[in-house]
Amino acid sequence: MLSDLLARWYEQGYQALDLKDRAEKRVLDDLCATFEPVIDQVFSANYAEVVAAARQRIRAAWEG
Numbered sequence: 001m002l003s004d005l006l007a008r009w010y011e012q013g014y015q016a017l018d019l020k021d022r023a024e025k026r027v028l029d030d031l032c033a034t035f036e037p038v039i040d041q042v043f044s045a046n047y048a049e050v051v052a053a054a055r056q057r058i059r060a061a062w063e064g
Contacts, residue, residue, distance in 0.1 A: 001054040003035035 009016060010032050019025055044050065 001051055001058065003032070003039050004051045006032045006035070 006028060009028065014025060014028065017024075017028075
């Protein structure tokens with residue numbers, strides 16, 4: 001889910017973030033790149049369902 005969130009920010013040019021310095025963008029770029037080789041689901045046909053299930057699990061854990 002974090003990978004999906006970062007990818008959406010990346011695609012929007014981080015406009016939703018109030019970045020204070022170019023270094024912050026670099027860190028986010030690096031974080032996005034870190035996820036790519038380890039998250040096989042990004043390339044699967046059911047990626048949307050994988051992200052939705054992750055969101056649901058996190059909501060359920062948060063709400064207790």
